[in-house]
Amino acid sequence: MPSVLLFDLDGTLMDTAPEIADALGDTLARLGLPPVDEARVRGWIGDGARALLGKALCDAGVLSTPSPVAPHPAGDTAADAAGAARRDLTAGRGGDAALLAQAWRGFAVDYALRCGSRSRLFPGVAALLARCRERGLRLAVLTNKEGRFAHQLLVRHGIAEAFDLVVAGDSLPVRKPDPAVVHHALQAFDAEPDQALLIGDSVTDVRTARAAGIGVWLVRHGYPGGEPAGADAPDRWLDHFDAVEPEACARVAIA
Ligand SMILES: O=C(O)COP(=O)(O)O
Ligand SMILES: [Mg+2]
Incomplete structure (x- = not known):
């Protein structure tokens, strides 16, 4: 599964x-x-x-x-x-x-x-991706950034190989928060919504996940500022990627 x-x-x-x-x-x-x-x-x-x-x-x-x-x-x-x-x-x-x-x-x-000159991976990203790959999870990037820039960043920061799929802002006629971006990824992996989890930083990510019927966790280090509450609250807040165990992600994704 x-x-x-x-x-x-x-x-x-x-x-x-x-x-x-x-x-x-x-x-x-x-x-x-x-x-x-x-x-x-x-x-x-x-x-x-x-x-x-x-x-x-x-x-x-x-x-x-x-x-x-x-x-x-x-x-x-x-x-x-x-x-x-x-x-x-x-x-x-x-x-x-x-x-x-x-x-x-x-x-x-x-x-x-x-692009790639002054950006940096957040602490714990590379190690988390490696842990997830070891445990056999399928990984994708879901970004509203245009595909050419997203790819340039992933390559420059040495994590392009970790992902099976990138769905960028110009990959489809729609972008987040349209759930079609999640559906596209699920179809590519032949997976059901209850097998997937989105990790993001914004209300847009929460709304995308909710509309697609998948789980969603938010990092606290992201850009939007403030903490979305009520219907826009995530299932879990992440303080650091070191705290994320692939087994826990898989459990949520499969729960
Ligand atoms: O605005 C952008 O470039 C894309 O942002 P996102 O990766 O948070 O979707
Ligand atoms: Mg974001």
């Missing part, structure tokens, strides 16, 4: 905020904007790098909304294009989406250059 452990990436396996802040600073500087301090950046991590850029540009007053809607497709004829442009003008959209798309092209390069 397989046991499946699903790990969130940013704020759970790795502290990535320092280099994300560096990369954002590079992008903002090119736009003539001041850098943002790391503590602020921390609060924007969790929906992927592109969403983080949108939040930063909105905070800087450059965008009116962090995730602007793309303009209507122009269509095939001049009349279609004029109609689409008129609709975009009326809806006040188009400009922000184009601006974000342009800034994203720069940020994607800046982040690729910084």
Whole structure:
């Protein structure tokens, strides 16, 4: 009977905020904007790098909304294009989406250059992954970060081989908290929800797990700050990965 452990990436396996802040600073500087301090950046991590850029540009007053809607497709004829442009003008959209798309092209390069430079594994991660592999658990990463950056981080920190699967923010048409990301992993492992456990750091992770009907533990060292309570409370809080026994994970996953 397989046991499946699903790990969130940013704020759970790795502290990535320092280099994300560096990369954002590079992008903002090119736009003539001041850098943002790391503590602020921390609060924007969790929906992927592109969403983080949108939040930063909105905070800087450059965008009116962090995730602007793309303009209507122009269509095939001049009349279609004029109609689409008129609709975009009326809806006040188009400009922000184009601006974000342009800034994203720069940020994607800046982040690729910084990715793995100042991030670090949280204490106990490598040892926990090794213990889980020894006991035969199937391991996956479930992150909202874009796949190319997630892979770069896993390789740079020497833990890529520990995972059988990475479901990233752009792997599927949806991302966390949509339970489809969990379903995708369960299908890949031919496992049932009661055989899986998600270890994360955020309300998003709790909601993803609950929607998919799997167990969820949260680390206290993550990014969102505060401790989600009520329906958003995890099944267990983790103070340190050294305290996590693969047998306990398997028991929860199978319970
Ligand atoms: O915002 C991100 O880059 C991804 O965050 P996550 O790994 O916590 O899902
Ligand atoms: Mg996280």
